Amino acid sequence: MAAQLLGEDLVTCSICLCPYLDPVTLPCGHSFCGTCIQDSWRCCEKTCPECRQPFPEGAKLCRNVTLSTLLQALPRALQAQPPATLRAEPSASHSASCPRHGRPLEFFCRTEGLCVCSACTVHECRHHERALLDVERRGREDQLKARVVVTRQQVSEAESQLQELQLQKNQIESSACTLASAVTSRFSSLFQALEKQKALTLRSIEVGKKQALGQALSETQRLTSHLEALSQYDRSVQDLLGQVDNCIFFQELRHLSEPVQTLGPLPALQWDEEEQLNTVNELLSPLCRLLLEDKPSRVAGKAAQAGPVEALGPPPAVPSTMCPLRKKLWQNYRNLTFDPDTANQYLSLSHEDQQVTHRFQAQRAAGPGSFELWQVQCTQSFQAGQHYWEVRASDHSVTLGVTYPKLSRRKVGNHTDNIGRGPCSWGLCIQEDNIQAWHNGKVERLHGVPGRLLGVDLNLASGCLNFYSLEPQTERLHTFYAVFSQPLFPVFWLLEGRTLTLCHQPEAKLPPGPREEASALS
Template sequence: MASPVSQKLEEKLVCSICLELFRVPVTLPCGHNFCKCCISDHWHKQEQVPTGAEKGYTCPECRRGFEQRPYLEKNVTLCSVVELARDGEARVSGTERCEVAQGELCPQHGRPLELYCQDERRCICCICTVRQCQQHRRVLFEEERSKKQALLKESLEKAQEESKRIEQVMQKLEEQTRSIKDSSEGLKSVILSKFALLKKALEDCQWQTVARIEQEQAAALGRVEEDWSLMKDRLDLLGQHRERAECLLACPNHRTFLQEFPLLPSPEILKVPVPTEFDAASMVKPIAEILTDVSRLLLEDLPGSVAPKAPDPIGQDHRNLTFDPKTANKYLELSKGNRKAKHSPSAVCGQQEHGPRFEPWQVLCTQGYGHGHHYWEVKVSSHSVVLGVTYRSLPWEGQQGHKFNIGLNGGSWGLQVREDCYLAWHEGRREKIQERLYKNLGVSLDYGKGLLSFYGIGERMQLIHSFHNVFTEPLYPVFWLCEGRTVTLCQRE
């Protein structure tokens, strides 16, 4: 590697006009040196001024002016030094090509690679420093490697975190596979037993229905398997990335490290696949229509996953709920025991506690429910309310075009009570249900079967609507109240 003194000496032998080693160097009265042809061309351009304009000659280095064009004499000493430098460059280039490995030589000049150019992102030799990279940012290999090594370590940490996240996603996908299999097999068993009781005329419908269930199961499992394979492939790529990154970090050669570093791309963050759902309700609906025409008696004892029965209102599954004041919109006034919520638009209600609050007129319940069966009842003062359940991740802000966000995403389900009907909301889609308005409403959640049902409570319990889904997180009761409306959580001993 050339010494710093030799590098500075080579820089002094370069013409500031052409940035090459001097060719026939000449000296001006101000003491600066240039190639004779370079300074002559420079002054020739200064002479090409419009007629009548003042002519003059200046030094390109110090801008000193001369009234007359100076006489140029060859700098004999400088010319000899330049020739020696040219000879030395040729000899060193020849010897170093033999002594230094090909990968350690500059591909343009054949000189040893000594510095790293940050502007051009490549290793350079001393001639590159003088010619192409004189005004660039140049650093030692060790300094640049230290920066790149920090970036690589950060990339390795991100890859490890991403691997853990993907493993968790893959575990959830495996759980979805088991849930879909259990749901589909159970539904197939129910359908087969029911069609066995019907006449021979319904046998064709039986096998068509079973085939459709198996087709939907295969499609759902196929999607889950594709997601699992995608996660597995991504995990393998991250493993390869970690191995290459660790190997590169252990590389003792700075040049090899810097040359290999750009070839190792940073791992990209992969989006978590949307959970695959097995919609049993959509397959049961046409069957129920056929069976209804044949015999209503056969439908009355279908299991809850097909046609859910009304829950026992005094059973052990009844839950006493309370509102969570920390989540309540500022216009919702809660009772002392947090069992009654009233929309009071005239003033801000309650203490402003720390933590997130709903921007829409909504409030969550404190209780969240997972496995098992759960039932609760509420009393509404009038229409223009929404009751439902949601994962804890329901957004706190509102959604443009809607006064509420219950049922507008894949993690919440809602029943909107209107003056003339009900609207069932999920994933932003609504289904209209024509049914009379009930002041008392019951909600039944069978978490394991993925069944959420809403009932009207009168002389008898009337099913209003049921949702069929595969639940993956605890569900929290949630409510939206229009101005002047009141919702009361019914309590039982």
Template structure:
């Protein structure tokens, strides 16, 4: 049973309105204490008074009136004393719980949340303050809220600044998008205009070249026609003379023969024929180098262009080649069937001189190729070999300062296989190509496109080099072999 002192103390901790222990005690300016809920409800009833009745805010104990709604501040000390009076281990009754919001009670002890623990970063009750947070820094809600409000305002300011920066960046991106589109459209217009101009220039050059060729052809054919007419007239005159001479020879009368012979005119000397000249190479020569450079530019150098594709190892365009023994240098030994050539130093092959042979260590193939696509494969014993194609008019003599003449003029193209690289020869110029050394090589000739390509044959077909040109005569495969080297022409069924 409680002592008289405890009873008197508990009486002082009772709200004069609800007659219960204070729940969230607040102190009025007059010094009297009430439950926050009770005094708020009391003043609310005063505000709801009927018309004509005296309105205002008064203290229920001393009847002191207040002009304005007083600010109600929690009496922390009184609150702590009330909590101690409630006996720290006792539970708040169900009736009391329903009058306090669930969020205002400690979930662990069921006590009213009164302080904020900075170490735990949470609101605590008086039991938490004594048991768990006795050595922690504890502050009033108002103090902690002030700190948090400052942080929140700073966060809002930063968020606002960041929002402004983002909006500015988005505006810059929109401007950048417009600039990109404008620049792209302008560049597109320029590129389309430039390519249109290039196409027109190529078409004009094409038609001028074709027109000149047709003009040269018409002139040459005209001379041929005139010469044919002259020869036809001369043939008719000779035929008439032959008939009269035969009749005269058959005449038995000597007198008549002599008289008719005197009247028989002798055939006149034939008129000189007009010179007929039609050299297709001379028509192409002025633009051959230009077309070669344009082809290389469009097919290889121009960004985005498609490089020549490697041919299929076996196809209908494969050609079986044989060496032409009439052109082989005297130190080149050909196998039976003329499919392998070997350079035997110091040994002169015992072949009869049947035609102009190469002074350099070279040999032509018997087959020559004109229109269409052609492909062949060769196997070399080692480096120091040249393979290529040439017109039949390739000089047989040794060129000064060179051991070979493949690729030294405008009518031959060659790929020299060296120990560390390849050299592509044409018109005496060599282009270095850094690719692995292959002993099996493929050669692709697309005569109509003016494209000659070389490939290395291994596990995968590897492109080595392409020549672009305008071919005007049949092309013959040609080879040069250094001492001790051999070349075999690969055959397919």
């Protein structure tokens, strides 16, 4: 009751808003708790919190004896007062005044994330980062509005992408249905055409067989008749030689028929298996191209670049780093050598028959098995499986190919090579400004200029012969499709001054021998 008569403001510190504790008086006459004023001066200037009058330098705080005595006389009245309410959490504070100090909430404590009054900034939040409440509110609202704009844009973009995805799904379903129907129809037509072509081809083979067998039967009858006539003539002569009577001998000799004429050479039967097989190849080759041809890999990765090969130097080792396509081809790598017996007399072999150079003067006399053309054949041949080899050319104007054993060694016509000129060989001619693919006398001109390092991949199982350029990147140049029926020998042609080097790799597999080829065929 006495505290109420005196007034709470008279016994309350204006800093902590609690009853004075060890009150002190400043020169201006205002009183504060001793601890409160010292804490306030640690972060602020030494002025009076009430009137802002500076505190003199060197002055000391004086204890307010009268106020201390008054507070000691009223201990019970002060204890009866309700304790100060602690500051509420921001989620529980909805009033516009500080729950502890009762003052307006004018500031925002960024450190604690709370709305505070001016008294809080002096005591509890004096070391915290603070801002005006209205300024902080506007800043936070601007951030939220910006987030809402971005969120709505994301929602709009997601909805647009969802619609586009649904449209693509519908297009894919429609396209797949149409494509499946078209493919089914085409395969049905293709099966019918194949069956029809199969029947015609078998009929052609049967007709050719009958003609050849008919010719053989005719020759058999002719030879049989000839043998019978010879036998009859032999018996007549033996009977005449056994006649004792001279008159009868000369009489019968006069009536003896003339001896049977000589038969002459046996005519060849009109049966050409190679021609029949070429007919099948011509029919199947376009189909094989559609089914087996791979698109040229423009992004297969840069191939490993082997160093340049000197005309008289050994081939360099290929670096280990290479593109995936070339790594796959290397699984069937073969080390080849040139066959000296087949080399043209102007071709010089060196480096253990791994390098051939076209000289301007003859290097030897022509042998019985050497080419009259500027060509050389490899010692190795392949009849089954898959095989890959690489060759480096010193310049353009060279031809790489494969051939059956019966490739002619003689020069016919004006051509300086015969690789791909007939049905038994396939060749790729590298010119200065173009590439030519030759087979059976037909040429296909290709675009592009390959590098000097070239690769050849022969897959006898699938009937594919691929040529690759390996510099500056691995790129397929051309593919031949055929049903290979005989062993294939690598064969090469080169112009004057050119050098070809067969690249050898230490880890390469050896070419399969005849027994391995026979087992692969069975």
